[in-house]
Amino acid sequence: MQISKRAQAVQPSATFATAQKADAMQATGVDVINLCIGQPDFPTPRNIKDATVDAIRADSVDGYTATPGIIPLRQAVIDHIVAPQGETGFTADQVVVTTGAKMAFYALFQAILDPGDDVLIPAPYWVSYGEQVRLAGGQPIEIAPTSTFKVTPDQLAAALTPQTRAVVLNSPQNPSGVVYTRAELKAIGEWAVAHDLLVIADEIYGELLYDGNTPAPSMLGIDPTITANVVVINGVSKTYAMTGWRIGFLIGQPAVVGAVNKVLSHMTGNTAAVSQAAALAALTGDQSAVTTMRAAFKERLDTIYPLLMAIPGFDLPLKPQGAFYLFPEVTQAMAQKHCATSAEFADLLLNEAHVAVVSGEAFGLANHIRLSYATDLATLKRAMQRINTFMQE
Numbered sequence: 001m002q003i004s005k006r007a008q009a010v011q012p013s014a015t016f017a018t019a020q021k022a023d024a025m026q027a028t029g030v031d032v033i034n035l036c037i038g039q040p041d042f043p044t045p046r047n048i049k050d051a052t053v054d055a056i057r058a059d060s061v062d063g064y065t066a067t068p069g070i071i072p073l074r075q076a077v078i079d080h081i082v083a084p085q086g087e088t089g090f091t092a093d094q095v096v097v098t099t100g101a102k103m104a105f106y107a108l109f110q111a112i113l114d115p116g117d118d119v120l121i122p123a124p125y126w127v128s129y130g131e132q133v134r135l136a137g138g139q140p141i142e143i144a145p146t147s148t149f150k151v152t153p154d155q156l157a158a159a160l161t162p163q164t165r166a167v168v169l170n171s172p173q174n175p176s177g178v179v180y181t182r183a184e185l186k187a188i189g190e191w192a193v194a195h196d197l198l199v200i201a202d203e204i205y206g207e208l209l210y211d212g213n214t215p216a217p218s219m220l221g222i223d224p225t226i227t228a229n230v231v232v233i234n235g236v237s238k239t240y241a242m243t244g245w246r247i248g249f250l251i252g253q254p255a256v257v258g259a260v261n262k263v264l265s266h267m268t269g270n271t272a273a274v275s276q277a278a279a280l281a282a283l284t285g286d287q288s289a290v291t292t293m294r295a296a297f298k299e300r301l302d303t304i305y306p307l308l309m310a311i312p313g314f315d316l317p318l319k320p321q322g323a324f325y326l327f328p329e330v331t332q333a334m335a336q337k338h339c340a341t342s343a344e345f346a347d348l349l350l351n352e353a354h355v356a357v358v359s360g361e362a363f364g365l366a367n368h369i370r371l372s373y374a375t376d377l378a379t380l381k382r383a384m385q386r387i388n389t390f391m392q393e
């Protein structure tokens with residue numbers, strides 16, 4: 001059996017691999033606390049499920065839909081995601097509904113990259129960007145992180161090549177929880193416009209911000225010249241605890257949207273109609289569940305951040321502002337436990353403390369680990385206690 005060079009070059013998702021290791025230990029009866037998780041631990045809100053059941057009973061979600069999705073859902077994206085950023089003038093045909101945000105990225109890279117094209121990807125980054133660029137024949141160019149985990153136009157300029165087509169920005173950021181300000185986004189947007197690059201803004205954690213100012217600042221609504229070079233990726237997975245429904249959104253200019261639709265028309269055809277009905281209910285229905293989940297994440301962050309900071313060898317001077325992850329530097333902890341890499345340290349934590357975390361290498365940053373707080377507070381406190389005890393040994 002021949003496997004393509006393209007498929008051979010792709011690395012499997014590191015977050016899935018670590019979670020699998022934890023599951024395997026759990027299956028043998030070990031009480032593992034799994035902090036690898038990249039999805040809210042809440043059920044999808046009841047009002048969304050009820051509306052979806054109604055749609056099924058009404059026989060309204062049985063057939064194919066248009067490739068970019070049903071018009072009411074695309075309009076809801078304009079009304080509830082684009083317009084609140086002060087961005088006017090967008091129409092529903094500038095939105096594509098995709099099979100999760102992950103598929104939005106995949107189709108986008110297929111639509112905009114030729115072999116040999118470069119995409120700038122600031123570290124730390126979500127694991128799939130680089131692999132998806134490679135799958136499209138492109139080359140990811142990693143940019144080393146600053147101490148704030150926010151890339152600057154100067155850094156982008158230093159990494160620019162003649163083949164660069166786009167830059168990927170993620171705010172609120174997975175894995176660090178860092179959030180770019182409007183001014184920082186504007187500076188990067190202006191730089192991208194000056195170099196005729198596309199800014200791909202991953203805003204999937206935009207509603208999970210804990211300073212009382214949701215949604216987080218967007219690349220949209222800053223300046224019309226920037227908007228013309230921006231593609232925003234969003235979705236319902238994180239905001240509405242709907243990871244399994246697989247609904248993402250791509251929002252952009254007609255040329256890009258048209259190319260993405262063409263690609264998707266031969267891939268997924270359309271996103272599952274039943275999930276589109278659910279996403280429509282999510283965006284247009286009662287938002288109180290979002291408020292409740294956000295408050296729970298904030299309480300967890302506020303509780304475990306100081307506990308994490310108190311663990312010997314763990315360093316996280318900037319408290320995360322959004323998403324649901326902590327990304328401490330563990331250089332000293334690694335030295336104390338004689339680990340050469342954070343992957344080794346993560347393995348040791350799993351084997352000795354029975355706490356599963358993801359090593360920083362997966363996100364382009366050595367000497368860090370990612371802990372998710374998408375788990376109840378009591379479990380999180382137990383996890384902090386276990387890690388602390390392990391580090392005191």
Ligand SMILES: Cc1ncc(COP(=O)(O)O)c(C=O)c1O
Nearest residue numbers: 038100101102126174235237248
């Ligand atoms: C930064 C980031 N972008 C995109 C996604 C993809 O989300 P989904 O495909 O569930 O919509 C994730 C999921 O973990 C993520 O963390």
